Amino acid sequence: MKGKQESHKQEVQPVRALTDEKIYLKPEQIKRLFKTHLQGAYVRSGACVCIWLFTMLAFFYGAIDSASFRGASFVMVFIILMHIPTIPVLRLIHRRKLYEPFSFMIHVLEILGYTSFIYFVGGFRSTYLTPIYAAMIFYVGVLAPKRYPIILAGICSAFFSIMVGLEHFGYLPHQNAFFPYQFQWNIIVLTLVFLSVLLFVVAFMSSYTAGVLHDTRSRLQVQNTELTHANKRLVKEIEDRRRADKALKESERKLQDIFENVPDAIFSHDLNGYFIETNRGMKKILGYKDNEPLPEHFSLFDLSPPALRALVNDYLDRALSSPRTKGLMRVLRKDGGELIVEYRNSLLLNENGDVVGVLGSARDITDRVLAEKEKQKLQEQLQHAKKMEALGTLAGGVAHDLNNILSGIVSYPDLLLMEIPQESSLRKPLLTIKRSGEKAASIVQDLLTLARRGVSICEVVNLNNVIEEYLDSPEYRMLVNHNPLIEVETHLEEDLMAVLGSVTHLSKTVMNLVTNAAESMPDGGKLIIETANRYLDGPVEGFDELVPGDYVIIKVADSGIGMSEKDRERIFDPFYTKKVMGRSGTGLGLTVVWGAVKDLGGHIHVESMPSKGSSFTILLPSTNDRVNSDVKKPIYGDFSGNGESILVVDDNMEQREIATNILSRLGYDVVAVSNGESAIEYLKKNRADLILLDMIMHPGIDGLDTYKQILEIHPGQKAIIASGYSETERVKEAQDLGAGSYIKKPYLMEKIGHAVKSELHGG
DSSP states (O other): OHHHHHHHHHHHHHHHHHHHHHHBOOHHHHHHHHHHHHHHHHHHHHHHHHHHHHHHHHHHTTSSOHHHHHHHHHHHHHHHHTHHHHHHHHHHOOBHHHHHHHHHHHHHHHHHHHHHHHHHTTGGGGGGGTHHHHHHHHHHHHHSOTHHHHHHHHHHHHHHHHHHHHHHTTSSOOOOOSSOOOOOHHHHHHHHHHHHHHHHHHHHHHHHHHHHHHHHHHHHHHHHHHHHHHHHHHHHHHHHHHHHHHHHHHHHHHHHHHHHHOSSEEEEEETTSBEEEEOHHHHHHHTOOTTSOOOTTOBHHHHSOGGGTTHHHHHHHHHHSSSEEEEEEEEEOTTSOEEEEEEEEEEEEOTTSOEEEEEEEEEEOHHHHHHHHHHHHHHHHHHHHHHHHHHHHHHHHHHHHHHHHHHHHHHHHHHHHHHSOTTOTTHHHHHHHHHHHHHHHHHHHHHHHHTTOOOOOOEEEOHHHHHHHHHTSHHHHHHHHHOTTEEEEEEOOTTOOEEEEOHHHHHHHHHHHHHHHHHTOTTOEEEEEEEEEEEEOSOBTTBSSOOSEEEEEEEEEEOSOOOOHHHHHTTTSTTOOOSOTTTSOSSOHHHHHHHHHHHTTOEEEEEEOTTSOEEEEEEEEEESSOOOOOOOOOOGGGGOOSSOEEEEEOSOHHHHHHHHHHHHHTTOEEEEESSHHHHHHHHHHOOOSEEEEESOOSSSOOHHHHHHHHHHHSTTOOEEEEESSOOOHHHHHHHHHTOOOEEESSOOHHHHHHHHHHHHTTO
């Protein structure tokens, strides 16, 4: 249907164009006709001026009186001035039916003017002036259609006859002329007939002349066209030959320009790999200047790295055995650097069709290959991050539940130790239970670190102190006892800058790195621990997205068995280990290191080769804050209360009981509720000096929403936040609203007592 509509439109358009040509004049026709009328107006106006000058002479010599001269002058002015408005109007008329009548009207007004002029200078006595009619008829007839002169002749004859008749019978007064009016009507009729015949003869002659001129012009145009075409053909043949020669030279020049200026390397080489021709693109790729020639007898063997030159023969065999080949090749630059190029070849043939070499092009794709490798690396990092996030979510959930379970093991020994005397035989078992619980809580912290939620404490730490404390710990002494053949060296910078972090997690990081290094040297070796200050203002190999600034470096290196590239890529994956389970942990050690370093805004890089040892380098942002060396461990008596009222809000029954028992033992008046809604209802009728608020509660509203509604009831209500997780954005939002410190479960008497005391007394 659409095709039929388009076909119909195509048929209608030519018909519409022909119809428009019959109705409207073309722009070029309007321009030509306007020019013709304008030229005619200039000619006839000039003639009128000449006639008026003769009329003025006649007036000076008394042939006509002043009234006749004024009338004749007025008519001449009318004939000249009437062209000013009428001629421009012709340019605005586009319809044929309007153009021709308006053009004809101009000629009629002109004839009326000529007739009036003849009347004023003598009327019938001035018949000698009627050649004015003949001149106008002939001029118009030559340029206008053939019917125009006949019609104008009739109008001129009619206007003159009417004027003579009106004058003869006295309807028009006789003008004062040199000759008196003494003509009989028969003489007048004869003269008018003769004049009319004369005008029609002139009209016929002008039409005939116009036809002759048109035919002659047409023949001349045909002949001129034929001569022009013949001349053009001759010139074209000459120009074609000239252009062919020029095009051939231009084509050769363009091909040479393309050959030289294309950025890719274009080359040809013989059957033995020796280059026949190369372009500037090849020089640029290989590191040569434009005006610098390639070495003499340059070949593919010179381009190939020494280790890959044996493959050149394979390339030649493949390139010469197939019409078209493509592939990748490593090449050497002039400066010794290596590039990866992508080549496309075809066979080079002589005039007999025999293969004489290879014609090809090559493009440097080193950046593209590196970009693809970088993209692959980023994708692997993204997959690793997603995997760590998934495992972290699992670990975080398990850790939260374990924190609740461990609360009883960690918290109740504190209460029992306060109830029994110092000499009791139960004190040692209780302390053992407490230490075991704290170690279990430490494992939970490892899981939270894996979940990227574990660094809740941020304090100013000196890494040298952390390393020295670890080297003086029972864990390190046990490690040395198990690995007596290992020699440990430390190179610690004296004025090491401090970092912001958790002493616990930094200590775990050092311990895990040292343990990993020791276990990689079963036959003994050297283990080196180094620290240093470093200012970095640019990219460092092995570290991504490094922000310029001051860093503290900790490096742990060993001379052990090392790792393959495959193992090095997975070294930080959870549970990925090749060591003996039971002795070497659960495979979380280096994963915890990675999580802790990332939580502290740091970077870690591993260098290792099989049988050549490994090196772990960590960069941590430094701080200008000083390490607080005057921290005094508080004693239980510092946390005793004076009967202040405390509301404990926790969804876990065991946690509520532990917190209630600890706070009651410390001398506080404690009320416990199981959810946020109950806490709000309680505080509508009662007041509490302090609220111990669990952040995560199910079901119902969480700690933040609970605290917001409590503030509406009691503005400025004091509170401290507790959770099995580390700090979150909702914890910080609650603290921004007025909540105090944040404590992590499981509850320890020391932690909870210090936090409550500090919040109640403002410090």
